[in-house]
Amino acid sequence: MTDLTLDLVIIGIYFAIIIGIGVHFSRRNKDVSEFALGGRSIPWWAVLASILASEISAGTFFGTPGEGFRLRNYTYAQLMVGYLLARLVVSAVFIPAYYKYNVVSIYEFLEIRFGPRTRRMASAIFLLTRSLASGSRLWVPTLLLVVIWNQMNPGNPLGNWQQFWFTGAGLVLISLLTAAYTAVGGIKAVIWTDVLQIAVLFCALGFSVWYLLGHIPGGWEGAKTHLTGADDLKLWEWEGDKPADTAWGKIKSVLESEFTVWA
Template identity: 55%
Template sequence: MSEFGLDLFIVGVYFAVIIGIGLYAARGQKTMESYALGDRSMPWWAVLASILASEISAGTFLGTPGEGFAKRNFIYAQLVIGTILARLLVAAIFIKPFYKYNVVSIYEFLEIRFGRLTRRLASFVFLLTRSLASGSRIFVAAILLVLAWEVVHPEFMAMPKEERFVQEMFIYAGAVVLITFLTAIYTTLGGIKAVVWTDLIQVSLMFGAAFYVFFWLLGKTGGWEGFTSSVATPVAIDTGIREDHKSIGESIYFILSQEYTIWAALLGSIFTTLATHGTDQDMVQRMLTSKDAKKGQRAVIVSGLVDLPVVVGFLAIGILIYRFYEMNPGRAPEGDPGIFAWFMVHDLSPGLRGLIAAGLFATAMGSLSTALNALATTYTKDWYVGVFRPDATSEQQMKAAKKATIVFSVLLALIGIGTAFVKLKNPELRIIPIVLGSFGYTYGSLLGVFLVGMLTKKRGNCAGNLIAMLCGFIVVGLLTNLPNDVWKMVTGNEMYKNPSWLPMISFTWRIMAGTLVTVGVALLFPSRNRFEA
């Protein structure tokens, strides 16, 4: 264990600093508005850092270099084009109404616009989907601890497969519980202020770590000339059109099945970002801590401009890791254990490895803390106050939110452990589709209802919204083969054979498909409420 002594010390200091900030931020909090929105007093640049910390999760920190390593090009970065355009739409459409109606939970807007049933339905979808997505991300950060354990205990790899599976599950469970517990401490005590200020430190540490490891790899692999020679193909626009496609229909089917094309960047990515940044309490709550709508709009727009160099940088790290192992084939891993995590554990020097590990844990804890705070806020405003205790005082609401944070911490840890089980049983699964794909089934329905509410005054009602959201979920499930995937995960067999005429869409298209179906159905129903935009 002495090999990791300096690394553990550095990571321990990081944890102590983060928890200390949480304790400091807890001073003077007496109301739900202070706990959930920081009295709308946070500077926009700190909100920007918090948005980035929430976006750049451990899935990005480890998964994006994995995409660069596997593909050796920058095609994945095309998706950022849509995210930038979408943030302009979020700033123009969503932020101002949330401030106008002074909401804490953004699903309060849906009650104002449609009625209580739509609010509760949307809130439930968020609670369920965000729990699944954020819980699965915790598993990603735990990969590093598992690989470190394997280095310290080389006899582990010689174990029989079944015995090793049990040991790995035990280590993953311990790592997930540790990360969740430490994050829950400062999130529960300090509320949104602790989340935002710790996010600022965490995103700074993450950027510093990634910047350093990029130039370290560049020096080890022949500089810029070596890097450019390792890029598999020139960075080009992939339209998805192929010469062997005999008709427009065949081209469309093929494009919808591809993850990274210019169409996914311009269309699929726009809908995905509209959902994550306009209808997800996790992200929007950061913007609502700003003093006014203009500062919230500024934070979300600038975060989109920062996204492009971040994604390109992480892809470049993955390409450099490919070249590093091409030059040092004896050090390369077998299979795909999480290539960046493997590289950190096996090939970085002590101390530097600890700093990069702290950067990884920073991204994991940053996205987890924002999720916990948003989940607790949504539960408290939409269910504790909305259903169980309508007469609760602001102080009682704050206490309920703190208790809810603890409960969601336990739930997310269980989901993280479950994700580890699925990944170990299916090692061929890639991290990015797991993390991004989980909310694709439901967030299209959520975005569809918000768009009808924001962009129309006389269409949509609670009954129609229920039908529309259900239709959106069913269509996306069928177009992604969800019933078969779940059945195969349980039994190992397919439930049915898909008809040849039914297209199978990739995860980048799920939210767009769900949104279009939901909007189309919801518009069929007239509004029953008089709404002033």
């Protein structure tokens, strides 16, 4: 069995498990509340894992190492401060309104407070911006597929149109698969699928760290000898040529986006 065949078998099994999770929970959805809220019986740790899996997109997975390599430090981690502050604000301001008005989504709340026109407008804006953002995040892993193909077939690289159809097919497949298990299984299928994905992610992360340290001369101690620059271990950047690269810029951008995404 070739490496490519083994990879395809593993991916196929993974997709089959995801579809199986959706089908399993579809049999338990007795009403809309069960479909949308999971019967309010989902463990907190599963919800936490789902949030982590949802916010770690392909853009984050590939972009974070790239940003660290570009900056040669850890200032990208400044985003985490924005994440934490945004969650505190959302928990204190928005979540109590859900319980007070007994609503499932922010759009129900907007309709109660401001009327159906506001709800429809907010829904349309969110769908548009989410489609653009999610589309770009789905596009990132399809680019990796092209890179992998070209590396495995150096004598037969993909042309421009071939890349277009290759990435397009990947986008459609991933979108249809996600839509299928979400529509069939409801929120429980989404959350438990995310639990599986975050488990795979952390296992892959642990293996990657172990593998890299095992192949660096001297292991961890050897790696530290190369971190001798003035900014190699830098965590904060208050000033910079680009506002987005500063701590205030990163915190501000996350605070602005988190209200919409998590509320």
